[in-house]
Amino acid sequence: MNRTLLAAVFVFVAVIAASASPREKIHREFTRTKERSLRVVIDIAFGSLMLEPGARDRIATIEYDEAEDDEHKIIVSYDVSGDRGLLKIRLKKSSHFWGDGDSDRGGHDRQLAVRLTENLPVSLEIELGAGRGDIDLSRLRVEDLKISTGASSVNVRCDQPNPISANDVEFESGVSKFTASNLSNMNFRSLKFSGGVGSYKLDFGGKLRQNADVKIEVGLGSVVVNVPGEIPARLLYDDSWLSSFDLDDGFSKQRSGLYQTDDFDGGSNHLTIRIESGLGSVKVRRK
DSSP: OOHHHHHHHHHHHHHHHHHSOOEEEEEEEEEOSSOSEEEEEEEEEEEEEEEEEOOTTEEEEEEEEEETTOSSOOEEEEEEETTEEEEEEEEOOOOOTTSGGGGOTTGGGOEEEEEEOSSSEEEEEEEEEEEEEEEEOTTOEEEEEEEEESSEEEEEEOOSOOSSOEEEEEEEEOSSEEEEEOGGGGOEEEEEEEEOSSEEEEEOOSOOOSOEEEEEEESSSEEEEEEOTTSOEEEEEEOOTTSEEEEOTTSEEEETTEEEOTTTTSSSOOEEEEEEESSOEEEEEEO
């Protein structure tokens, strides 16, 4: 490369760098007033989401980076109606006929951190399109939970028991990788998982404090279900010659499509798991 051409390249790069607005770290936080419960709605089309417990004296703390010329802005709002707070966080793409909305500079690298109070019951609705999610529910008082993911990689965990009972827990995962660990700590009554084309792992470790029902539906994906050895469990599987089913010896067959552990009929709290699979692969492990 001659000196003239090299100099032109340097000038071009310098112009591009100068034209980009500097990224600014945005910090938002909301203190408690009269709230007795909290609803959180997070709708993120792309980027990375980190959610975890936060400071006890704040309803929520939100941090993200943004430039003035970003095509797509993160919108945060918080309102209190009666004794219930509503936190909304949204980042959506514009609708472009030929998909040129994907050209947002650095869009898929956008990072959002959300920290929620441990002191209030919270209802969580999370939708993540393309990106990554790290969701730590440990110590949160979760009363309802719905997580929907698209082309993303998501990890959900609950390493400490939920102090209250969760009414409904629902996961929807598309073309993605989805892992959830210590789900029994969620203290749920019912849990539903729907998977499309992806790799999924559901671990029901933790302390089961009530009888709980689980429904798992898998299309073309593969799912591994881990049931701890100390939790009595019953498994109902809708056999399909198009799917692959692998079950540990910890379950004994009662009849066609029905398996259970030897301690299921005892007095302990137990799991009832129903699994439907199309062309997918199902593995159930007793550990």
